[in-house]
Amino acid sequence: MERDSPIRTLAASIGIGYFAIALIARLPYAMIVVGVLTMVVDARGSLAVGGLTSAMVGLGTIATGPLIGAAADRWGQRPVLLLAALVQSLVLVALVAVAYGDTPEGMLLLVSVLAGATAPQVSPMSRARLVGAIGRMRLARGAHGRLQESTMGYESAVDEIVFVFGPVLVGVVAIAATPAAPVLAAAALTLVFVTAFALHPTARTAGHASEAGDREPARRIARPGILLAAGGTLATGLFFGAMLTSLTAFAKAGGFPEQTGILYGIMGIGSAILALGVGLLPRRFALAWRWIAFTTILLVGAVLAAGATGVLSMGWALALAGCGIGPTLATLYALAAARSPRGREATVMAVLGSSVVVGQALASMIVGSLAESAGPSVALWAPVVAVVLLLVFGLLNFRVGRIRP
Template sequence: MSSETELNIFQRFARLHTLTSGWYLWLSGLARLPISMINIGTLTLVSSVTGSFIFGGIATAAAGLGNAIGGPIVGSIADRTGQRRVMNVTVILNLVALLGMLLAAFNYPEYSAWWMIAAAGLAGLSTPQVAPLGRARWMAVAELQNPGKPVHQRRDLDTALSFESTLDELGFALGPAFVGLVAGIFNPALAIVFAALFVLFFASAFANHPIAGVVHKYQQSALAEQRKKLQEKRADEAVTPDRWWTQIIFPVAGMVGQGTFFGATGVAVLAYTKTQGLGDSGGLLYGAMGLVSGFTALSVASWPVNFTNRARWLVSAVALSILTWILSFQAISPLWVVVLLLLLLGLPVGPTMVTTFSTVSEYTPPTRLATAMTVTQAGIVLGISVGNAVGGLLVQADGARGGFLLAAIAGTLIVVAATANFLQKRIYHHGQIRR
């Protein structure tokens, strides 16, 4: 059989099954659906019960803010105590929050809006951090399965992170579609019920998968080795706890830009379809961009190893920024022009996300995997909230052009972050000092 570096792209993704187990890959996808289901489900339920999109927007913002705050906290605890324990706690709290939202909706009508907003905030705070903790697992698995083989580690990690980003894209497309279908045919409350069931069965199964224990042992071993080096005063080989995080500042800033891009583009597309007499079909156009993005995210696994993450991120970010600025100038063009530009825009979106996470993985010591991934994920969540809120105001004032303009500005922010990351002196790489 050919060496691992000679595997084609299909063999690389098939290898992910051997690194974990076949059902883990499916579980990872299903377990992250509740995140998007809770956001859109909250908006739909609260708006329906109160008759006000303002309250619906406030509740959704509360869920997003809670997620941005809770994610890094969960990640930090997971690095110290292991993923299994903290995720089981978040599953329980999340179920309580979702149940509280349903009870408030039907039993306390005079206080329902504020009780539901409070429950939405708790739901966001306790959202099981499947995507970032899943990426942290792959970072550990790639190194454990390829000891002393950095090229093989890089290939496996590229493949895994490409797969993870594609799952994210599919999750944010399928989750809202499922909620819309259930809410439209049956009742908005049933969408929240289904989100709770997904949390109960799939998020809890993800939390207790054996890989969680493997990663925790790996981190404990790395921590013991780090303490040993510190005791031996070999400072040239030890990770300085108060310095590693400075390396991920630019990637996290880039993710805030990426989230703002997503939020603003989504609002702008919805505004555009309404002006074209297509009603609320903007989700279909946005989903088409996401589908293209998902496929190109998968392609990153086959990119040359000597094409560094820093260079990959910068090239992808520049392409994203250029296409978004073109789209902002074509915001009132015929439908076929906007659709074509959205499809082209999907090409660099997936690789930009994959390479940003890959860049973070390079700078993160083994003892801080979950913390780094959840902080990075929080950047996306925060950016989406900004994009939705500010983009909504701009769309109100200037139509789709205002939303696309904000998306273009966000694209420029990503380029600035990628450029700064490309130029910065890299000190730490997988916990080792680089000269």
């Protein structure tokens, strides 16, 4: 790679340390959902209450994620993130006290909603920062688009890594200390690293109202191209939730429940590696066609997973699915970034991120009931349905026309 390549120029302009800070800053949320479940089951002795409490965390994130993104577009990321980091750290500590205290379940659920509602939205804000930084770079014609695609691929890979290894970290910390330790650790990580992320100079690269007089109105977010990208991330979330839930039922029925995490990790690792490579694809392989191509690979992997009979066949199927899901997710974010209204990047990225969470929550709830009533062999077809929906959105995407470079 040349010394003056766009990727090296971008890394030099924002600093290598940024990537480490942004990665660790998004780790707490990946820990919270599983960490709250583990803690509440230990504190209240009920898996049902633990599952409901964990779901409330996701519900809180869904409700406020786009609003936090809109606030960042309006007032800038730094004040919004600093406030969110402080409030969420306090809420997480309060959640531990409420879980182990003599409080009604209603209070526990309320605090859990607040824990999700105050999530700092590091992932979409990081994407908005990098899009802003790329927009300010002087590059050759066509280089902006390629660099933006590479950056969205990197961000998607980081999300995959965090959500694969976050639950693993919860398990390690819980075993080494107490079931409450992962939630307290998430509070500490939020306070330290989200604050560091907020104070990083890249906070200035994301446009907001004070520096963008031509900031487009919020209604422009409802453009068909952005709505289709959000529909794509919703379907992706449905796939994640359906696959994890049905895979858990499959492994339990097969007598190897302890291998669920390993099998799911096979898909996550492959997804992260392929997402990193999307920037190397030729420009003539347009984003709209990438959506269709990689979703087709994902569909084949999902169908093979539905017909898997054991650990080995499931592992190969998930490895193939990972080759499709990572590049697809990176493509969706790249499309949304290219179509984002001026000054609304953080809002758009938060909408896409919240759509993933919505899909995961819905699929986990529906497929969990399906697996109990009909068995894992039927539940494993739910991810296939989610991928078909993703493919339909991809086909509809061709109707929105050409995107601006």
